[in-house]
């Protein structure tokens with residue numbers, strides 16, 4: 001069992017839902033992001049998604065576009081992300097994954113990238129523009145090293161495809177709540193979301209975490225019984241741009257909501 | 261032939277997109293395959309290309325230029341297609357397809373503004389709502405086209421992210437499509453993007469090469485020795501090349517934007533200087549740094565100013581079917597002037613690169629060689645910019 005899979009099992013035993021936090025490495029500054037990452041566990045985060053910034057994040061809305069370009073301006077590279085992960089290895093116990101687009105991984109060299117992930121204690125990868133059909137090589141290499149490649153599903157994924165993805169998926173399934181890019185939304189299409197989540201749960205009992213658009217406690221309350229975890233990114237980063245204390249308060253509130 | 265079922269040209273192409281776009285791309289592929297072969301679609305498209313877009317465009321023997329260069333040069337006059345460039349071939353096809361697929365809204369990106377204008381034109385004609393994404397820097401250097409799009413009823417949305425040019429306009433258009441695909445068709449302007457776009461755009465642009473083949477055989481009773489075209493994303497060039505693919509005696513030359521020179525960072529010579537990578541949903545050549553971050557490009561012509569290139573070109577390069585070179589801004593300007601003076605044709609800055617290549621490399625061609633150059637667009641849009649660069653304004 002991988003670290004991520006263990007985490008979900010542990011959460012299940014505690015009858016809790018997981019809080020997965022996305023942040024962009026190097027935002028607002030390199031030092032600040034390291035500090036935030038180190039405090040994640042005590043603030044209620046169960047799994048950390050470390051974003052390696054990419055110049056052209058097509059799945060991301062304005063907030064993550066902004067944090068990514070700022071992080072790049074702050075001098076973040078794939079290598080500095082590995083250095084930071086290395087530094088975290090002995091300091092934090094919760095699993096951390098890398099989230100980035102396919103080109104930085106491909107350019108780094110897939111084998112070398114995976115090797116560096118192993119070295120720096122990374123538990124898995126999320127690559128939004130790497131579709132199921134192209135994923136087997138990386139998936140296998142990660143699997144051989146006890147890491148997970150996280151697959152996506154959306155309310156628009158056809159059932160036949162859903163079955164294939166659920167079969168190969170491991171760690172957890174990243175369920176995208178809407179048609180669109182990342183970014184906080186006031187309201188979500190709950191009927192559509194719940195209908196698809198039920199469909200997924202009927203096919204597989206793998207952990208499912210819902211992401212994209214989550215901005216408040218109310219949404220979490222309405223959805224939590226259908227999922228194993230919630231992924232929060234933009235709404236946290238938006239708060240972080242304004243006021244760090246507010247950002248930390250937000251994730252604590254979210255975890256509270258997910259704890260019962 | 262290519263692409264294969266997975267949308268691959270050899271190892272290139274494919275569909276590297278977020279999961280949310282898989283279903284709309286499958287819908288588009290299915291819609292395209294079913295609709296283009298219907299009699300209704302074919303008749304409508306052919307009629308529009310003929311009566312509305314002014315096809316076939318002439319294949320003009322440029323006698324003065326030929327004398328100047330020392331070999332025979334024919335110009336495929338895409339500058340005479342309606343709206344002044346080859347872009348209309350693709351937009352009429354795609355907007356008609358979208359309409360028959362039941363879409364209500366059209367979105368597009370644009371660099372030079374030519375594709376934006378061509379999309380706005382087809383949308384006005386076929387009564388579709390139209391939104392065009394355009395980088396702020398391009399908005400500034402192509403003001404006339406911005407106003408043309410507005411006149412045609414399109415909404416032009418300035419893009420302020422990243423490099424504020426074509427690459428980021430594509431990012432924004434993709435983000436719009438990810439959100440609105442149920443009602444909206446995204447008309448990509450070149451042979452780039454995820455499968456099936458490189459296939460669809462190539463097929464709509466192939467009218468250039470098909471006409472050329474017929475025309476050159478009428479005029480010369482034989483196939484040409486060389487086809488030459490500028491390469492931005494690669495649509496006018498693939499449109500010319502593809503129908504000649506199997507005729508191995510016909511050599512293909514693609515010319516990219518060399519900007520201020522390949523030894524600087526200010527160019528857009530993706531095939532000449534780039535490396536393999538993934539951009540905008542496709543595996544091809546990309547201009548990128550050591551960490552895979554996409555580079556900011558430069559070219560005197562907004563239409564070539566792009567860090568990616570169509571996967572079919574990557575395949576042609578890899579297999580040696582085509583050769584790719586770059587021509588710098590200065591040489592392109594030379595081509596711009598020479599064609600204007602010798603033939604009375606003011607070309608767009610994009611095909612001026614191809615003309616510049618012939619001028620710089622005229623020794624490589626023999627006296628009896630027949631060269632067909634795709635004159636992908638007319639220069640009206642660039643006249644002000646060139647005047648500014650040369651201090652005439």
Ligand SMILES: Cc1ncc(COP(=O)(O)O)c(C=O)c1O
Nearest residue numbers: 374492493494495496563610637
């Ligand atoms: C006149 C003209 N030629 C060429 C291009 C380059 O595009 P492509 O390589 O797809 O033909 C453009 C793009 O805007 C253009 O306007």
